[in-house]
Structure formats: C-alpha cells, structure tokens
Amino acid sequence: MTDTKGLDKADQEVDSTASAPTELPPSYDITLSQSESQQDQPQATEDFPTLVLDGTKIYSLYAPSRTLYQLSNAPYDATRKIYAIEKLRYRMTNGDAEQKLKHTVDHIYDFRHGISIESYKQITILGQTSRKRTYRNMIMHRCLNGCHTICEGGQVKLTPDYVLKAESPLKDRLNQGKNNTTIWKDEKGEVVAVETKLQRDEKGIIQELPRLAIKARVEEKLYDLLVTSWCAHVWKDAQKDLKEPMSWDKFKRIASTKPSKTQMEGKESKMAPTSRIAFLALSFLLSGHFAVAECDISGNYTIIAAPDDQDGVQSCKDVDGSMSLLFDKNPSSWPSDKATVDLGDISSLTGDLVIYPHHDSKKTVVTASSLRTIEGALTIWNTGTGKDDTIEEFDLVFDALEEVGKDYVITEAFAKLSLEHKTDITVGGMARVYDTDVEELQLNGVYTVNGDFSIDSNSDMKELDVPALTYANKGLIVKGNNALEKVSFAKLKGVKGNMQFNQNGALQTIYLAALESAATMSITANGNDATVLLPWLSSIGNSTTTATSDFSGLGKIEFSSLRTVNGSLTFESNSFEDLTIPLIKEMNGAITVEDNPSLTTFALPRVTYVDELDISSNDKLTNITANALKSAGTIAIKGSFTNVEFFNLKKVTGDFKVSGDESMDCSWFDANIKSIVEGKYTCVGDHDKKERKPSTGGIEDTEGNPKDYMTSPDDEEGNGGSGGGSSGSGNGSGSGSGSGSSDGDKEGSKGGLSTGAKAGIGIGVAIIVVLLIVGAVMFWLWRRRQTAAPGEKRLGSSGSGSTKKGIFDGQRMGVETKIEATNPSPSPSIGTLNFGRHSLIESTGGFTEKSLNAWKTIRRVSVSSGDSSTVKDGTSILKG
Structure with missing residues (x-):
C-alpha cells in the first residue's frame, strides 16, 4: 500500500566512523519516561531539536547526518496520493574492537486523502503498529478560521475533540507564503512546536526546506503523530502551491472542448456558443473541474464509492495514478445481495488499487478482465472492527493480471475468498493474507513473489492451496493458523529466505512435492508428531548462509x-x-x-x-x-x-x-x-x-x-497420518483404499456404492480368481520339478531344511545391514534379496552388471560380520 522498501522491522549495522560522534546524541524520541535519564546524558547544543524535512528524510539541525524519520516520497513534491513514514531507532553496541551504531526501522503511519465527498478538506492518518505506539485512525480537519485539527476518526460531533491543532496567524496567512509560520498545540492548548513553511522562488524552485522546531517535551506516541501531521500539512500546502493557476487561455481551451458522444447521444445541442461558455463557466465555479471525455478520470487518485461512479472509468485504458473502491463509504448505495464493480477496459494502473468491501452486501465481486499491471500495491481490506462486520463472500476476478509492482495484501474478516487469476502473476513486494476468517483459501495465479510470502494469523483456516507459486525470493511463512489441517504448494521450487511452518496446531503433514532449495527452514510447533516430506529438496542454504x-x-x-x-x-x-x-x-x-x-x-x-x-x-x-x-x-x-x-x-x-x-x-x-x-x-x-x-x-x-x-x-x-499433502494422489498403503478420491467418488459414497465402484469390485474379484489359479498351477509345477531332481540344491541353500527368516531390503543399507541364514551356507539366497523397487535380483534369468554390484556389496557385509564365503571373485554366481 506504500512505496516503502521495508515495512517490516529491519536490524541494520552502521560502522562508527571518524566523522560520526563517539557519543550518541540525545534521542529525539522524546518521552516523559525518558526525562530523568536524559538529565544525566550530555545535552545537545539546543534544548529541543529543530527538524528539517529534506526530500524523503527528516533529521535534526544538530545531527544532519543521522536520519530520524524517512518517507516513501517527498511530500512537498505532491506527486503521490498516499505516503508512508518510518521511524529509525538508534542504539550503540559495544563490539570486540569498536563501537557500532545499530538502528531498527519502524513503519509507523500512512497518510492519504480522506474518503469523504469533500476529500480535499481532509487527510486520513493511519497507524501501522500497535495502539500503544500509534494512533489507529486520525483525521486532519480544516477549521472555518483556516486552522487544522488532528482528531480521532469516527467522531460525530460538530466540533470534534482534537489531539493536535495547527494555527497560522492572520498576518502570516496574508503574507502569500513568505516566511509564514504555523503554531502546533496539544489538546490542552499548549504550544508544542512551530512550523516554518517551505519557501519557493517565483519559478517554484525551493529556497528553504520546511522545518519544525520542537518547543516542549511530549510523549513518544504524540511526538510521532506530530511529525507525521507536520508532513501531511506540508503535502497539503504543496498541492495548493503547485496547482496550475487558471488562466484565460486555459479557460477558453476547456470551454471549446466538444462534448463526448455518450453525453450527446440522440440529442442535438441547441445551445449558442456564448451560452455554452457561460454554462461551462458556471459548472467550473461549482465543481472545480470538467468531465467531458468518456474516460472520466481527473487527477491521480480515483474513488469509486457508489455503483454509478464506475461508469466514468470503464472505458479508460491506462490509468495514471491510484484507485480506491470504497464499498464502505456509503454501504446503503450498494445492493444488499451483491455489490459489483467492473473496471472494464482498464489495462494498467501506475499507482495502488485499494478495495474496501462492506458487510452489508452478502457478496462483493470486483472484475477487471483487461487489467494486466498494477505498478503499486493491491490491497483488499475489511475495515470493519465489530463482531458482525465479517464479509460473507468476496470474489476477485482479475483474469489477465500479470504483475503487481508492490505488495499484494488481504486482511481482516473475510469468511470466504475467491481469487481468480488465469495468468502467472509476479508480485514485486510481499504477498500476505492475514487475520481473516476464511476456512479454505486457494490463492491462484501467484507465481513469483519478490518479497515475503506470508499466510498468518488466520484462526479458522483449515485448507490452504497455493497451486502456482514457484519462487519466493525472500521468506515463505505459514504461521499461527491454528485450525490449518492441509497445505499444498504443488509447484514451489525455491525459497531464497527462511521457510517457516510454525504454530499451526492442527497441521499433521507438510508435503512439498517440488521444493528443491531453501535458504533456511524452521518447522516447529505444528500438529502433534507431524510428518514432513521433502522428496526433492537437494540443498539448504547458500554460500552466504550461516543461519x-x-x-x-x-x-x-x-x-x-x-x-x-x-x-x-x-x-x-x-x-x-x-x-x-x-x-x-x-x-x-x-x-x-x-x-x-x-x-x-x-x-x-x-x-x-x-x-x-x-x-x-x-x-x-x-x-x-x-x-x-x-x-x-x-x-x-x-x-x-x-x-x-x-x-x-x-x-x-x-x-x-x-x-x-x-x-x-x-x-x-x-x-x-x-x-x-x-x-x-x-x-x-x-x-x-x-x-x-x-x-x-x-x-x-x-x-x-x-x-x-x-x-x-x-x-x-494409509498408516493413519493426517492428510496434509499436495496435489499428487495415489493408492493408500496396507489394506486401506487410496487417498486420492475424486469429488465424484465422494458423492457416490453418500448413497451407497456408485456404478463405477461396483464395476471395479467385480473386475478385482475376477483378477484375484485368475491369479489364484495361475499360482496353484505354478506351485504344482515347482513341486513336480523338485520331486524330479531331489539331489539338486537351490543356489545359496545348505539343504532341504534351509528356511528364510526374511527378505533383505537393500534400501536400508547403512542403517540395517544384517543378513541371516538359518543353516550355514556359502551365501544368502539371491532370490530373497531386494535392492530397490526396480532392481530385484532373481535366481533365474540373465546375469546383469547391477546384480554383480549388488553381490559384491553383500560379500562386503558378510566379510565385515566375520562370515566366510566359498564364492570367489570372478565366479559365476547365477546360472542362466
């Protein structure tokens, strides 16, 4: 959903250099609990830091080389409609030879346009970590007197309670953006910071970067919100400053644009040119923009919040920007049985696609038959938080989708998900499904994931099928799905990061039929006595792996x-x-x-x-x-x-x-x-x-x-294990039936044996009868041959009293290598030695090289056990 490179916590090392101070400067994560400890630390040259927003980085004037916060894009360029902000937390560690400065990165907030009709008046700030560290949902409102307030979302008061307030003196607002300032206050009305706005020259070139001078100590949670709100305020000002002014030439050009065929179909315009100009001018004054083309998208952020909103986008081809489908904005405007959005001819999006379904509709369907590329993120998010807010059924039909440039994320309460992708999809970021209520998930189409692939914290999920995933170029995580019983990754060949199957309490079998390599593996805390089968895994780790x-x-x-x-x-x-x-x-x-x-x-x-x-x-x-x-x-x-x-x-x-x-x-x-x-x-x-x-x-x-x-x-x-395998089917072991039953077999079993089952039983009985007859004849012939030649001994036996204790299985060599003969004999009976499924050595027939190699191995075992053999090397041990 963001442009950040790493939203998960990352622990990185930075070597101390000569240019870096040997002592860590005071932390700017100012908290009340830190006050006493900070009094004992060396003080900075300024009592409170002055933060500078320089592109995507925020640093203090005291330590410009040390980044305190970083954003996905520069807010004052106003090139995006959604921004992410991360916080860098530093600490000093003592190594063997020198001190090292380490830091962790926390993705703390996203901010974007509000979802109301008057979205230009609101900015939504969404917390991305726990509620103890960030505010979950905040709204930046514009006051009548020009101020801005940061309030908890969901308030219905005419004047909602605010957490922060930004006020600009009237003389500064009238100063046309020159050297004006904004004062930030907390809920008690005390000044906590002073913002100095960005300064540009007449050509729009930046002369002075935006600054925020901290004036009071505040707790860390509020401090982070203050910094984020400041960035959002800079972005809002930049949108206004960089907006192309309306000139007379531009107005005449817009006014002379011909109406579309759709608008004028079956009608003739009888409006005079002058009247038309007046009409368009009035429309401009009322709406601020024109919708005169079949593809009705203006700006780089499109919202579909009602069924009629999709009419203006279905004929578009390539959309420059992001798009949100807001079923939750006005749920009553959508049908209660089935809410549908069809993106028509759209083939590409340069930004994000965000879908917010709502539980008022029993089923929600989003279709995009031509959409091939989403350069940003694809997010499907149920924003409801109540017990009754579960989405009963959600269908995503993106048959042509080939690429998601960033993350592909599905989260929160969905009871049933259907994801239809008919082509292989490459995901540039992570692919994640978490905190849902689905019982069965089939994640079709996802072929390659360049970030982490994660299915986690889905408490009701029983079956997981990811039929197309072949490469996970970072980690693969299946974790915290307590009801999960069956997992299938039929085509998964490689995992370049850590492959984890953890804390899936009902998972009894993990069968990865195609997996060939993984960097590291962690398979712990799954079902009791779980089985792990990795038939083609040939390597774990690489040249740089030490984990x-x-x-x-x-x-x-x-x-x-x-x-x-x-x-x-x-x-x-x-x-x-x-x-x-x-x-x-x-x-x-x-x-x-x-x-x-x-x-x-x-x-x-x-x-x-x-x-x-x-x-x-x-x-x-x-x-x-x-x-x-x-x-x-x-x-x-x-x-x-x-x-x-x-x-x-x-x-x-x-x-x-x-x-x-x-x-x-x-x-x-x-x-x-x-x-x-x-x-x-x-x-x-x-x-x-x-x-x-x-x-x-x-x-x-x-x-x-x-x-x-x-x-x-x-x-x-067949041995009683739980089915958790992949797509391969086959016969069960022992006397049990095969496990690979089809749906048709299951249906037939409900009302007795099906016709096919009865036919199979009949054929099986006939085959058994024939085999019994053939066996009886062969046994009679063998007894007759033995009677005709009583003096001829079977190779490897020591007389008629010789018996076999069991068949030697060569597949277990190196583990079980004991060969027994009840009576002393020159060698074990060749007819009872099994060296694999395809290499049975028989006492009759042609002599092969494989048989000779097997015999040499048997002799080595015999010698190592202290036994003797009368058969010498080069002696023929099998007769034709």
Missing part, C-alpha cells in the same frame, strides 16, 4: 534428495524413531540432534565433511554410523551408545568427545582417531583392544537414488 534450520515436534521427517547444507541443522524434541539423511555429502555447518526420546537410528551414510556434530540426550539412540566422514571440525557425542563408527575419518580440527555405554568400543578410536585430533580427545567406554570392521557394507562409495528413500504422502495417510 540454523530448526526442526522440532515432528513424528517423521524425510530428506530423500538432500546433498548439500550451508548453515546448521537442529533436530530437537522430536518423536521420530529414525533420522537418516541418506545422500548428504557436504555439511558446511553444525548438525545438532538433541532430546529426541524415541530416536533409535541416526545415520549419515555418505557425508564426507561436517563442521560440528553434536548429539546428546537421545535416550534410545545406541548406534551411529558415518563411515564416509573424512574430516570434521568438532565431534561431541554423549549417550548410551554401544556402537559408533567413523572408519574413514582422517582429520578433526577441533575437539573429539565421545561418551557412550561402558560396552562401547573406544580402542579403535584410541588407535586411529586420537592422533588426528587437533583439539581435545576424549572417549568414555571400553578401551580393551578389539578387532572392528565397518557395518555399512560399502554404501558410502555409492551415489544413491533419491527414489529409493521416498515415501508417498498417501502411504502416510
């Missing part, structure tokens, strides 16, 4: 494709049993695993470097394997471990501290690790020398396939 990604309160987390992390990872207070990051190789930061009471397995089978490994307070965790790890900064492991493996570790630049169960082997660390530790070496466990070999079977030498580690969200639902 920590936090994961807590989770029942399951899956990083199937994660290979690189720049920054730190923290897993704390989770309930999952398994934490495996199978493909990660570079961990340029710390990884902390702490206080996860159910964790039994932690594995980094392919990681080669980690800056810091910190594992503690995981009661059930007994086994850690990271046999690809070659170098580390610091390793600190504490718990009831019985097995810890770092068989390829060659260098530790910091401390190495491992404390496990008394049975945990320390002898191998004493012999192989102690000498490569540059910091402090500690190992608590069994130091009796033992022979040890890796248990991971060489998995660290393989690249790995992400698909082997992926879990479908439908599998989670």
